[in-house]
Amino acid sequence: MASLLTERQQQVLDLIRQALANTGFPPTRAEIAQTLGFKSANAAEDHLRALAKKGVIELTAGASRGIKLTDAARLFDSEAELDQNEYQAKESKFLLTAAGLGQLILPVIGRVAAGNPVLAVENIEREINVDPALFTQTPDYLLRVKGLSMRDAGILDGDLLAVKRASEARNGQIVVARINDEVTVKRYNKRGSKIELLPENPDFEPIVISADQDFSLEGIATGLIRTSALH
Incomplete structure (x- = not known):
C-alpha cells in the first residue's frame, strides 16, 4: 500500500493535476519550482522522485514534462490528511472502482x-x-x-x-x-x-x-x- 503524502508532496501532486486539467499535460520541473516557491528545479525533482517512489506518479527520464499520474494517485486529493482508517476506506473504494475499468x-x-x-x-x-x-x-x-x-x-x-x-x-x-x-x-x-x-x-x-x-x-x-x- 502506498504511503501517505507529506504536505509538500500533496501540493506538487495537486499542481500536476491542475496542469493536466488546464492543458492536458504535466508541468515542467521549473514550473513546479516557480509556482510552489522552491529555490531550484532540483527541489521539484526531489519531490517528484519521492512521489514516484510512493507509486502515485511515473517519471520518464530525459523529458521535461515526463510525468504521468498512476491509478494510485486517485487515493490522494487536496482534502485534509487522512488517518490510517480513512486511508484504508479510501483504498477499498478505489479498488472497487478499478474493478469496473474499461467502459x-x-x-x-x-x-x-x-x-x-x-x-x-x-x-x-x-x-x-x-x-x-x-x-x-x-x-x-x-x-x-x-x-x-x-x-x-x-x-x-x-x-x-x-x-x-x-x-x-x-x-x-x-x-x-x-x-x-x-x-x-x-x-x-x-x-x-x-x-x-x-x-x-x-x-x-x-x-x-x-x-x-x-x-x-x-x-x-x-x-x-x-x-x-x-x-
Missing part, C-alpha cells in the same frame, strides 16, 4: 491516409477499452504518435495520444493539426493571423503556417497512454 471504447488511429478524415475506417488499427477516469476530458480517439518532436512534453514515439475533436484551440495547448495532407502533433500558438505549431524537442523547428497551406485543427490532446516499458 470507454476508443478507436486507435495509425497512419492517416492523405486526404482522408482522421476517423476514416481505413485509418483505424483497432479499438481498445480504456478507463474514462484517465482523461480530463473524454477523448474521441487515440492517435499513435510517430517520431520524437514532442519528446520534452513526455510524448514519445509509439505512445497513444488521447484526442478530443475540436476546430479551435487555446495558445499552449497540444493539438493534432492537418497541414495539407499531413497530420502532426504540436503545441499551438497564434498571434494575430500568424499560426505556429511548436515542437517540444530542440532538434525540430517550429512550423509556421503560410497562407497557401490548407490548415485545420483536428483535435486537442487530453491525455496519453504509454504502450512501451519505461527504461
Whole structure:
C-alpha cells in the first residue's frame, strides 16, 4: 500500500493535476519550482522522485514534462490528511472502482491516409477499452504518435495520444493539426493571423503556417497512454 503524502508532496501532486486539467499535460520541473516557491528545479525533482517512489506518479527520464499520474494517485486529493482508517476506506473504494475499468471504447488511429478524415475506417488499427477516469476530458480517439518532436512534453514515439475533436484551440495547448495532407502533433500558438505549431524537442523547428497551406485543427490532446516499458 502506498504511503501517505507529506504536505509538500500533496501540493506538487495537486499542481500536476491542475496542469493536466488546464492543458492536458504535466508541468515542467521549473514550473513546479516557480509556482510552489522552491529555490531550484532540483527541489521539484526531489519531490517528484519521492512521489514516484510512493507509486502515485511515473517519471520518464530525459523529458521535461515526463510525468504521468498512476491509478494510485486517485487515493490522494487536496482534502485534509487522512488517518490510517480513512486511508484504508479510501483504498477499498478505489479498488472497487478499478474493478469496473474499461467502459470507454476508443478507436486507435495509425497512419492517416492523405486526404482522408482522421476517423476514416481505413485509418483505424483497432479499438481498445480504456478507463474514462484517465482523461480530463473524454477523448474521441487515440492517435499513435510517430517520431520524437514532442519528446520534452513526455510524448514519445509509439505512445497513444488521447484526442478530443475540436476546430479551435487555446495558445499552449497540444493539438493534432492537418497541414495539407499531413497530420502532426504540436503545441499551438497564434498571434494575430500568424499560426505556429511548436515542437517540444530542440532538434525540430517550429512550423509556421503560410497562407497557401490548407490548415485545420483536428483535435486537442487530453491525455496519453504509454504502450512501451519505461527504461
